[in-house]
Amino acid sequence: MPISSEIVNAISNAPGFDEKSFREIHENGSQVVSVRINPSKSPDKTALSFDLAAKVPWSSYGYYLAERPIFTFDPLLHAGAFYVQEASSMFLEQAMRQHLQPGQPVAALDLCAAPGGKSTHIQSLLPEGSVLVSNEVIRSRVTILEENLVKWGAGNVVITNSDPRDFSAMPGLFDLMVIDAPCSGSGMFRRDPASMDGWSTDLVTLCSERQQRILADAWPALKEGGLLIYSTCSYSVEENERVADWITETLGAESLGVEADPEWNIVPSRSDRTGAAGYRFYPDRLKGEGFYLAVFRKTAVSGHPGRISGKPKWEKVPKLVRAGMQPWLENDNLEFISISDNIIALSEPVARMLPYIQHLYIRSAGISIGKWAKTELVPAHHLAMSNLLSGSIPAIELDKNAALQYLRREEIPASGPVRGWSLVKYCGHSLGWIKNLGNRANNYYPKEWRILRSA
């Protein structure tokens, strides 16, 4: 679809912008499809419905696909074995790898997290012993964030639904802060031409002001020496280099470079006033959409986070219940708490984080194990998707058709001699639970996540 002259004129001052090739790439209808593999599930290449021949050069887990399959009908998507993500955004990996101490656990915040592209990626990159607070301010968007993180199987994540303002009350809590800010979205015009209709220079100004507000609100929560990764999917200098200038001038942050192989065709940029380094992605120069990323180190002194006093909103799990859960779990090096009958397993880094963030709206933390119903556990979907589950839990392996039947929440034939709870797997990856009643099996796939489309 042709791109309007109003848009082209407004972004023509962007470093590396080439009007002719930019117009061509938006008009020729070409599309790029990429996915990121979940290293904690490591799907077998032969199980995937697509070929992993072409790597995204700046990410160890990213791959380009030759064409766009109907991902909904790939059970491994629902198993959290991969995430469909635009390739340029995966450059976040270089910023993390080049600026975090290898092996050193961190407390990370992904402030604008839904639907979870960056959070799932950050989670895959964090060293053992780290914790990720994945926050989304818009309530209706937390649902998809939670779905994607549960499927990813992540246990070291806390999902919150709070305003950036609420993070100012926790000085110096995070070593890493990722702000993938809401923006005017011009970088996505090739993929979603209809979104051009809502674009205006006023929107760019509004976004730039909002980006600064979000940064100012969250900034106190970053530790002295901590890392800020700022990104947008906009081409506008007002939302990128000008914001980078504002970060270095007003917040006093130090700009950090990220090494990028010249063959990747990423355009390095410098902001006008302070020379802050940024990295620009153009679809006419590389295989990816429009994107900007910049990295900063906080040099100012931060306060110290204070534990929020008062009674926590959760209770300890009684010994008897803990004993009943034992056969379900691979490792017991966890803390168990109970919130409104739900039993939750917290790894040590998550348990350590919670007292500092109690005033946030916490949507979920750690891994939901299930509900204790008198004498037995009714297992949660999150447990099925996590690596906490004991290898001795009965499981049935389904072929693709039966797996899709299961994911539509249809009845699947009862199989195997074992009555009771059983995992359902596809190519060795858990999809969820059934309860085998002998003559039939009840399907416990979460109703709100079921596939509604027919083939």
Ligand SMILES: C[S@@+](CC[C@H](N)C(=O)[O-])C[C@H]1O[C@@H](n2cnc3c(N)ncnc32)[C@H](O)[C@@H]1O
């Ligand atoms: C670019 S998207 C984030 C995409 C996400 N990081 C990913 O990789 O999947 C920006 C997010 O910021 C959220 N947002 C909108 N207004 C906000 C505000 N005032 N403060 C913080 N976040 C906001 C949006 O709901 C949206 O989820």
